[in-house]
Amino acid sequence: MKKILDLIGIIMFFTIIVMFAIATLFFHPPKENGSKSSIRSTSDAEKLINEDFPLQNSFKALRSGLLLTVGKTELDGTYLIKDSAIRPADTIDDDEMFDYADRINIFAASHKDVSVYACVLPSASGIYSADIPSVGSGFDQRHFIDRLYNSIDSSVATLDAYSTLYSSRENYIFYRTAPCITTTGAFDVYYSMIRKMGFTPRPLSDYDSEHALSGFIGSLCSELSIRQQITPDNIELYTPKNGTSVTSAVCTHADTQTTYRSVFDRSALSSEQPLDVFLYGSNYEKVDITTINKDAPSLLIIKTPGADPVIPFLVSHYSKVTVIDERAADGMTLSSLADADSYDQVLFMADIENFDDTQGLDVKEIQW
Amino acid sequence: MIMSSLLFLYFFLPLFIGLYAFVPAKHKAKMLILGECVFLGWRSLYALIPFAGSMLLAYLLGMTIDNLRFKKRSQGAVLVIALTIELTMLGLAVYSMLGFKGAGTISKLFPPLGVFVYTLAAMSYYLDIYKGVIRCDHRFSLVAAFVGFFPCLTAGPLMRYGEVSQQFSAPQMSIEKTNDGISLYLKGLAEKCIISCTMGEMWGQLTKIDIGSVSAVTAWFGVICAGLYVYFEFASISHMARGVSLMLGIELPVNFDHPFKSVSATEFIGKFNVSVTSWFKSYIYDPVNALGGRLFMVLGIILTGTAMSLWYGTSLSRLMFGMYIAVLCIAELLFAGRILKKLPYVVAMVINMLLIHLAMVFFVSEDCSYAFSFILAMFGKNGMLIDNLTLHFFENYAVIMITGLLITTGVFDLAYKRLGRSRHSFIPFLRPLWQLMLLILSTAFMTGRVQDFSGLLAL
Numbered sequence: 001m002k003k004i005l006d007l008i009g010i011i012m013f014f015t016i017i018v019m020f021a022i023a024t025l026f027f028h029p030p031k032e033n034g035s036k037s038s039i040r041s042t043s044d045a046e047k048l049i050n051e052d053f054p055l056q057n058s059f060k061a062l063r064s065g066l067l068l069t070v071g072k073t074e075l076d077g078t079y080l081i082k083d084s085a086i087r088p089a090d091t092i093d094d095d096e097m098f099d100y101a102d103r104i105n106i107f108a109a110s111h112k113d114v115s116v117y118a119c120v121l122p123s124a125s126g127i128y129s130a131d132i133p134s135v136g137s138g139f140d141q142r143h144f145i146d147r148l149y150n151s152i153d154s155s156v157a158t159l160d161a162y163s164t165l166y167s168s169r170e171n172y173i174f175y176r177t178a179p180c181i182t183t184t185g186a187f188d189v190y191y192s193m194i195r196k197m198g199f200t201p202r203p204l205s206d207y208d209s210e211h212a213l214s215g216f217i218g219s220l221c222s223e224l225s226i227r228q229q230i231t232p233d234n235i236e237l238y239t240p241k242n243g244t245s246v247t248s249a250v251c252t253h254a255d256t257q258t259t260y261r262s263v264f265d266r267s268a269l270s271s272e273q274p275l276d277v278f279l280y281g282s283n284y285e286k287v288d289i290t291t292i293n294k295d296a297p298s299l300l301i302i303k304t305p306g307a308d309p310v311i312p313f314l315v316s317h318y319s320k321v322t323v324i325d326e327r328a329a330d331g332m333t334l335s336s337l338a339d340a341d342s343y344d345q346v347l348f349m350a351d352i353e354n355f356d357d358t359q360g361l362d363v364k365e366i367q368w
Numbered sequence: 369m370i371m372s373s374l375l376f377l378y379f380f381l382p383l384f385i386g387l388y389a390f391v392p393a394k395h396k397a398k399m400l401i402l403g404e405c406v407f408l409g410w411r412s413l414y415a416l417i418p419f420a421g422s423m424l425l426a427y428l429l430g431m432t433i434d435n436l437r438f439k440k441r442s443q444g445a446v447l448v449i450a451l452t453i454e455l456t457m458l459g460l461a462v463y464s465m466l467g468f469k470g471a472g473t474i475s476k477l478f479p480p481l482g483v484f485v486y487t488l489a490a491m492s493y494y495l496d497i498y499k500g501v502i503r504c505d506h507r508f509s510l511v512a513a514f515v516g517f518f519p520c521l522t523a524g525p526l527m528r529y530g531e532v533s534q535q536f537s538a539p540q541m542s543i544e545k546t547n548d549g550i551s552l553y554l555k556g557l558a559e560k561c562i563i564s565c566t567m568g569e570m571w572g573q574l575t576k577i578d579i580g581s582v583s584a585v586t587a588w589f590g591v592i593c594a595g596l597y598v599y600f601e602f603a604s605i606s607h608m609a610r611g612v613s614l615m616l617g618i619e620l621p622v623n624f625d626h627p628f629k630s631v632s633a634t635e636f637i638g639k640f641n642v643s644v645t646s647w648f649k650s651y652i653y654d655p656v657n658a659l660g661g662r663l664f665m666v667l668g669i670i671l672t673g674t675a676m677s678l679w680y681g682t683s684l685s686r687l688m689f690g691m692y693i694a695v696l697c698i699a700e701l702l703f704a705g706r707i708l709k710k711l712p713y714v715v716a717m718v719i720n721m722l723l724i725h726l727a728m729v730f731f732v733s734e735d736c737s738y739a740f741s742f743i744l745a746m747f748g749k750n751g752m753l754i755d756n757l758t759l760h761f762f763e764n765y766a767v768i769m770i771t772g773l774l775i776t777t778g779v780f781d782l783a784y785k786r787l788g789r790s791r792h793s794f795i796p797f798l799r800p801l802w803q804l805m806l807l808i809l810s811t812a813f814m815t816g817r818v819q820d821f822s823g824l825l826a827l
Binding site for chain 2: 001002003005006007008009010012013014016017018020021024042045046049050053056059060062063066070071072073074133134135
């Protein structure tokens with residue numbers, strides 16, 4: 001009997017591992033971008049095996065489920081707090097911070113006729129740092145933003161999003177499953193910043209709230225295949241009750257222009273990146289938005305992807321808004337994308353989560 | 369290549385075992401050499417140069433030492449040359465690990481994987497021939513297969529040629545051995561992927577905190593974590609190595625015999641990584657101790673502790689670990705042993721575990737000052753009994769720590785034996801399911817994230 005059981009064990013073990021090996025080699029799903037991976041070294045081969053291994057999501061879900069069952073509240077650096085997943089933002093070094101401040105200062109110095117604003121959006125780990133165990137709370141974002149603002153020339157008006165979001169921390173201001181500000185959080189930021197930019201903010205009652213997507217599971221949870229202990233998100237879109245002021249949104253990518261009639265890309269809601277609904281994600285280097293407010297001033301925004309949800313609220317105060325995405329415009333010069341002097345206001349808006357992208361526009365090539 | 373990887377489990381292992389099983393017995397050693405080269409060469413082809421050199425020298429110099437057995441002086445001279453070559457290789461590996469100038473090329477030749485095992489295997493072969501324990505083997509394939517036996521290349525067990533030569537010349541593969549090997553390998557894999565990596569992660573989190581703000585209870589959690597981390601890091605590798613060896617028809621002795629149940633430091637080191645301890649004891653402690661007197665006994669222990677700590681790592685804190693264990697052993701042999709014997713078993717075990725765990729703090733710490741501060745924090749130097757991190761660590765790691773403690777203290781093994789002893793035991797029927805569960809769980813932990821599997825060995 002023991003021999004039969006031993007034989008069953010051996011056959012089962014080798015059958016399973018051979019089946020998985022064959023599935024890894026011959027039945028792996030095609031790559032998202034359709035490219036074939038080249039193998040130049042043994043480490044490339046090992047990496048490819050890890051990428052192509054079958055049933056990855058099921059295995060991830062099993063691992064996450066098991067760890068959550070044994071009481072883990074932190075998985076691979078992501079903390080499960082209340083019903084949200086929060087991943088502490090990576091520390092930003094001083095060089096990167098001063099570099100960003102220098103860029104804004106140089107710009108402001110060479111465009112004295114333009115009102116320049118700077119706004120840095122904190123991440124969820126910055127606002128909820130007190131809830132995260134000190135082993136994972138990352139760096140002090142409040143202190144970082146203060147230091148950055150102190151390094152920016154006084155001619156540039158700095159907009160304090162941290163205090164605004166901190167005072168709204170009991171509200172649904174960050175997605176529970178994605179490292180991004182919600183529409184509610186974005187409205188709060190807009191409400192506080194637009195005053196400093198010289199406008200009277202439109203109250204929330206001026207907007208219709210639309211449940212664009214329910215049951216959204218963002219990247220923080222999908223990467224870990226977590227389904228337990230998390231409440232899925234809703235993506236809401238706020239549209240003005242008296243109709244949108246946007247007449248066109250011309251998106252530019254590699255000299256190709258596509259014209260839309262909205263700042264919301266609703267087709268993204270059914271894609272794998274539903275948050276691209278705001279400003280078409282980082283798919284375009286530049287988006288030129290024109291509105292019906294012909295006599296209103298114009299605004300140039302140089303932003304990182306996390307700032308997208310705020311921009312739709314700003315649009316209604318301007319005749320023209322040009323949005324440059326620093327990630328998409330990687331390596332390009334500002335002058336090749338827009339003539340900064342032709343705008344009344346310029347807003348540098350970066351978020352801590354994507355602060356790396358502030359290096360997108362090559363400083364040396366910028367013809368400020 | 370490491371044994372706790374998808375590549376090894378799903379590709380190398382079935383392919384190699386399949387080929388090995390069908391190769392005639394007389395060619396199995398050659399097959400092993402091929403496997404050894406793939407296993408080691410996967411990381412760096414350059415590493416095969418000293419590896420092959422060590423195999424070839426073991427064969428040639430082993431024969432020379434044996435042939436000169438009636439000319440002791442010449443034999444001794446050849447032995448010194450052989451040992452010098454192997455020690456030079458070890459020295460170069462240590463040099464490259466310390467990251468000195470020009471270490472780049474050397475690190476390609478001597479990556480940490482393998483060199484600390486095959487050099488010791490070759491040295492034991494020379495020394496055993498010299499001492500007349502064994503005769504040289506004239507079959508190159510057997511000597512080479514022994515020196516670079518790939519399941520042991522990661523971190524042992526270290527073999528002695530006299531104990532395994534029969535098995536290398538005629539490996540006995542069987543259904544029972546293969547299945548036992550699978551179970552053992554999967555046990556080691558699960559220990560590595562689930563417990564060792566989790567403990568490593570916890571220790572990593574602990575070291576991120578300013579040591580001056582660690583509360584006493586958190587530090588006590590940390591010290592248990594350190595002990596489990598070190599134990600499972602090496603025990604898992606040993607279990608995987610023994611499991612793979614068993615699949616190949618080569619049975620290696622038990623290497624971890626529940627060391628955390630020991631009542632003295634000497635007992636502990638005799639049960640922790642037994643083959644490694646035994647290697648250093650045989651070739652360093654025994655010859656020095658044989659000179660007679662307490663002084664040489666103390667010297668032998670210090671030299672053995674130093675050499676062993678260098679084998680485990682090149683940092684000063686690892687050296688401190690070795691020295692600390694050596695001091696404990698000396699104290700026991702000189703006076704404390706008598707006191708320990710008078711104490712009740714449980715009391716002696718708890719005292720011993722506390723002392724051993726303090727050593728583990730040195731083992732896992734990057735520097736000695738951190739280890740000292742950590743130990744002081746355990747005893748309340750920071751003025752806090754508990755802090756908010758205590759709950760975090762308890763909540764996140766208590767279940768895995770308790771599981772680890774039940775395994776290390778042998779409670780699981782005892783239950784398994786008790787249940788298996790019954791005439792109508794259901795345990796044999798559960799074994800395939802147990803294996804399946806370990807395979808799935810280990811795979812889940814290997815694919816679940818890109819995690820650092822190198823652990824304490826920095827492979």
